[in-house]
Amino acid sequence: MRTRRFTQLGDAWPAGLGRRLGAMLYDGFLVTAIWIAVTVVHLMFFRYMLGQSPEDIGATACDVWSLRIMLVVFVSLFFVFSWTRGGMTLGMQAWRLRVQTREGYSLSVTQCLIRCGVAWLSLLTLGLGYLWVLFDPQRRSWPDIVSKTQTVVLPKG
Template sequence: MQRRFDQLDDVWPAGLARRLGAMLYDAFLVAAIWILITVLHVAFVRYVLGMGAEEVGAGTPQRLTLQLLLLVGAFLFFAFSWMRGGMTLGMQAWRLRVQTRDGHSITLAQSLVRYVVAWLSLAAFGLGYLWVLFDTERRSWPDIVSGTRVVVLPKAKRGRK
C-alpha cells in the first residue's frame, strides 16, 4: 500500500550534486551487496554443485546466473528502500526522497522502471542524470519515465530544552 508523505509543501526538486552524492554513497552499499552475492554464488558452485576451484566462473551459465543475481540484488535493495520510506541510505544522508508527483511512496512497477532507466541513463554516459540541469522541474530520465520525482527534505528542527 502506498503511503502519503508529509512535509509536501517544504520540499523542493533535487539538483544534480545532491543526486550524485547519494549515488556515490549507494554505490558503496551496492558493492557490498554484490560482494555478498558473489561469495554466496561461489560457495554454492563449489560446495553444492561440487565444482573444482578451476571450474568456478568458467562456464557461460555461471557467469549469466551471477550477473542476473547481481542485477536482481541491486534492484531489491533499491525497490525495498524506495517503496518503504522513499529513500536509500545514501538518499537519507543527502536528505533526498523519491515520491510520486502527488507525494506518495512509489510502487513496485515504478521502482522497476526507475531501476531500468537508471542503468540506461548511466549507459548513455550519464546523460539521463545530466538532464536534471536542463529540465525545468529538475527531473532525470528515471523521474520522467516512472512518473516520480526526487525532492530535498528540509533540515530537521532541533528541539529546544
C-alpha cells in the first residue's frame, strides 16, 4: 500500500492522555460490536456447520481458542484498515486525533501491526503503555514509540 503525506502538519500537536482515552472509549463501542458479530458467526459455524449441540459449543479448547484468536485478528484488522486508510478510527475522528509517521505520512501495514501488538501489551500492563504519555516529553505512548509513529490532535475546521 502506498503511503501518502497528510496535510495540517504544522497545525497539529501531540495528543494528551485525555483525548486518547476518549477516542479509546468511542472505539471500545466499535470493538464490542465487532466482537459480537465475530462471536455470532463463530457460534453459528460450530452449531450449524460442525453440528455441535448448543451445550457442547465452547466446551473444548479448540472452541475457546479459535474464538479468542478470531476476536484479536478481526479487531486488529479494523485498526490496520483505519490507520492505513486515513490515520484514524471513528473514535479518533470524533476526538480529532490522527496517527501518522514522524514525518507526517500514513502508516504502513507493518507499522500498524506493530502498533496493534504493542497496544495489546500496553493494555495487559494495566494501561501503563498509555499512561507513558504523561511522562514522555513528546507525549508518546508505547505503541507510538515502538512503531515510530505519533498521535496528533488536528485543529478544528
